[in-house]
Amino acid sequence: MNDAFTASGIVSAAFWLTSLLTIAAAIMVVTLHDIFKAAVFLALSFVGVAVIFFLLNAEFVGVVQILVYVGAVSILIAFSIMMISDVSHGSQPNRGRYVAVTVSALVLAAIAVVAYNTNWTLNSSLEDPNAIAGLTGQFLEEEYASGDGRIVDLYAGDTTTAPSEWALQRAQTGVLADSTPTIGGLLVREFVLPFETIGLVIVASLIGGLALMRGRRNEPEARGGG
Amino acid sequence: MTDGFLDNSLFRNIYCYIAGGSDGCAVRGYDAGFLPSGLEWLAFAITAFVLANIFINGALGGVLALIWGERRILARFQNRVGPNRWGPMGSLTSVADAIKTMFKEDIVPDQADRFLFNLAPVIMVVPVLLVFAVIPVGIGTVVADINVGLLFVIAVTSASGLAIAMAAWSSSNRIAIFSGLRAVALLVSYEIPMALSLVGVLMITGTLSMSGTIAAQDIPFIIVQPLGFLVFFLASLAEMSRTPFDLTEAESELAAGHLNDYSSMKFGVLFLAEWAATIAGAAIITTVFLSGWRGFEPIPSHLWFAGKVVAVLFVIIWIRATWPRLRIDQVLNLAWKGLFELTMINLIVTAILTAAMSDLEADGSMFSRGELLIMAAVNWIVFFPSVYLIGKLLAAKPYNKDGSEDLPDYPVATEQDAALEGAAD
Numbered sequence: 063m064n065d066a067f068t069a070s071g072i073v074s075a076a077f078w079l080t081s082l083l084t085i086a087a088a089i090m091v092v093t094l095h096d097i098f099k100a101a102v103f104l105a106l107s108f109v110g111v112a113v114i115f116f117l118l119n120a121e122f123v124g125v126v127q128i129l130v131y132v133g134a135v136s137i138l139i140a141f142s143i144m145m146i147s148d149v150s151h152g153s154q155p156n157r158g159r160y161v162a163v164t165v166s167a168l169v170l171a172a173i174a175v176v177a178y179n180t181n182w183t184l185n186s187s188l189e190d191p192n193a194i195a196g197l198t199g200q201f202l203e204e205e206y207a208s209g210d211g212r213i214v215d216l217y218a219g220d221t222t223t224a225p226s227e228w229a230l231q232r233a234q235t236g237v238l239a240d241s242t243p244t245i246g247g248l249l250v251r252e253f254v255l256p257f258e259t260i261g262l263v264i265v266a267s268l269i270g271g272l273a274l275m276r277g278r279r280n281e282p283e284a285r286g287g288g
Numbered sequence: 289m290t291d292g293f294l295d296n297s298l299f300r301n302i303y304c305y306i307a308g309g310s311d312g313c314a315v316r317g318y319d320a321g322f323l324p325s326g327l328e329w330l331a332f333a334i335t336a337f338v339l340a341n342i343f344i345n346g347a348l349g350g351v352l353a354l355i356w357g358e359r360r361i362l363a364r365f366q367n368r369v370g371p372n373r374w375g376p377m378g379s380l381t382s383v384a385d386a387i388k389t390m391f392k393e394d395i396v397p398d399q400a401d402r403f404l405f406n407l408a409p410v411i412m413v414v415p416v417l418l419v420f421a422v423i424p425v426g427i428g429t430v431v432a433d434i435n436v437g438l439l440f441v442i443a444v445t446s447a448s449g450l451a452i453a454m455a456a457w458s459s460s461n462r463i464a465i466f467s468g469l470r471a472v473a474l475l476v477s478y479e480i481p482m483a484l485s486l487v488g489v490l491m492i493t494g495t496l497s498m499s500g501t502i503a504a505q506d507i508p509f510i511i512v513q514p515l516g517f518l519v520f521f522l523a524s525l526a527e528m529s530r531t532p533f534d535l536t537e538a539e540s541e542l543a544a545g546h547l548n549d550y551s552s553m554k555f556g557v558l559f560l561a562e563w564a565a566t567i568a569g570a571a572i573i574t575t576v577f578l579s580g581w582r583g584f585e586p587i588p589s590h591l592w593f594a595g596k597v598v599a600v601l602f603v604i605i606w607i608r609a610t611w612p613r614l615r616i617d618q619v620l621n622l623a624w625k626g627l628f629e630l631t632m633i634n635l636i637v638t639a640i641l642t643a644a645m646s647d648l649e650a651d652g653s654m655f656s657r658g659e660l661l662i663m664a665a666v667n668w669i670v671f672f673p674s675v676y677l678i679g680k681l682l683a684a685k686p687y688n689k690d691g692s693e694d695l696p697d698y699p700v701a702t703e704q705d706a707a708l709e710g711a712a713d
Binding site for chain 1: 329332333401403404407434435436439440442443444446447449450453454456457458465468469472473475476479483496
């Protein structure tokens with residue numbers, strides 16, 4: 063399966079198509095007057111981003127993108143729109159749009175600078191078998207069949223017989239394909255403090271929301287709404 | 289873990305039959321295929337097309353069979369005969385219904401938002417069919433064994449809420465919008481216990497992939513994780529809006545809910561997506577909690593899988609025939625005050641057990657049959673008191689007659705109201 067992918071331009075074709083679709087959907091979000099349609103196109107652009115994550119072998123991030131943004135955020139937006147009557151015919155221009163444009167441009171510039179300055183040569187360093195052995199954590203115990211039928215054991219540090227193309231490909235995609243345990247490990251070891259801070263912020267906002275609703279409920283008029 | 293659990297032989301066989309010359313196929317001893325090398329992308333595309341066709345048509349055929357089966361079984365429960373005219377035992381009724389649906393007039397309401405109205409059935413059916421892509425229906429028989437399969441299933445099914453919201457909103461019909469509100473509230477609430485009930489399974493298997501989950505089930509997880517199974521089963525019933533959680537289509541209040549304004553094949557597609565979601569839910573329950581296609585030898589794995597799915601579907605139909613529909617506040621209370629607590633208990637117990645067991649284990653990844661049995665014993669001991677306790681907490685309290693604080697959320701006639709009504713008369 064993986065050799066079929068690398069042998070062809072399917073991935074890059076899919077990448078360009080998805081990028082175009084995502085950007086087009088994002089433009090629709092800010093130009094459409096019907097707020098419900100805008101929410102649907104927002105969901106579409108989220109799906110596009112998730113597909114790009116899939117193409118980068120970041121399956122976990124891609125799936126979480128769909129779960130959180132399409133499955134929760136978009137649906138909650140649609141939910142709140144359904145509570146409001148007559149939003150589909152024209153909307154007010156946003157008074158804070160110049161601020162929004164400035165902030166968005168700044169964020170875009172920051173991301174572009176980071177992307178430009180990052181060293182994206184992870185795969186090329188993997189041609190050395192020892193580098194593979196160093197990076198492919200859980201694949202070390204596994205053996206790979208070489209192209210001519212021999213078995214190359216990467217774990218034994220068998221550098222005399224170079225791994226075959228097939229083994230190399232499996233190992234290379236292996237590093238990236240099994241990103242879930244790596245992300246999990248990083249979240250509870252190196253980045254445990256930011257992780258817990260985010261949890262605290264979410265709990266605080268949850269309690270804040272509950273407190274707001276609780277205050278509303280004690281007012282006599284609001285009771286009939288049930 | 290043996291090779292059979294991880295090897296996607298269905299994909300490989302078709303792919304290598306077409307393009308045998310590539311690296312992966314040569315290692316496995318395939319002959320050269322009939323496509324020249326360099327055209328692997330074409331072989332890949334053809335294989336993908338063939339697989340997608342097999343699985344989608346399988347799912348659609350399953351829907352027809354399920355509709356017929358459900359009508360027959362429900363009839364039996366209600367002491368009726370059920371559909372029996374067209375085909376042996378009425379088995380071609382669904383086919384006749386499908387043809388009838390196709391020939392109906394396609395009506396779009398004047399007030400409807402045409403774009404969203406036409407798009408909603410498509411958005412509804414795509415996630416459901418995507419779920420079938422990651423479910424192994426037999427040994428080595430899966431479209432794509434992605435390594436985040438479980439999470440993929442939850443993520444993709446959650447997108448169907450958006451389709452229901454679209455269908456409801458675009459109809460410009462207040463009854464449909466009520467149904468859409470209910471559906472979204474239900475889906476968002478039940479997604480949380482649904483996802484959390486799978487975390488217990490994840491802690492035992494240590495993987496998110498479907499084939500890894502099956503490989504880890506030397507004992508089916510329905511025995512090891514009774515709480516997880518209960519919560520997941522109820523949450524999937526809610527996600528596929530089956531009885532007792534079918535209040536999005538409560539006939540007595542909302543007619544067909546968000547399906548009200550749909551006719552012809554658009555209605556057909558929406559209906560099909562709902563039934564396919566039922567089959568997908570049963571398939572997921574089978575894979576995660578009933579050890580998927582595993583069974584003993586003389587019976588082939590595909591039959592094992594099909595048999596388990598049919599058994600789960602029968603239980604779902606049985607519940608529909610037996611239980612009344614719940615009210616929206618009861619449904620949401622059950623999700624937030626009942627199932628959520630149960631998943632938390634399950635999570636804590638499983639986490640302690642997993643931590644305690646993996647200290648004994650040398651490699652710390654998979655649990656042996658004996659360890660699974662110990663886990664099962666502890667989990668069953670926890671299961672009964674916790675379900676009893678949560679049931680007690682959730683049970684309806686008698687009305688607070690002196691009317692001080694505990695008023696229910698819905699309006700209740702008080703003595704004052706009765707007196708006022710009497711005065712009005």
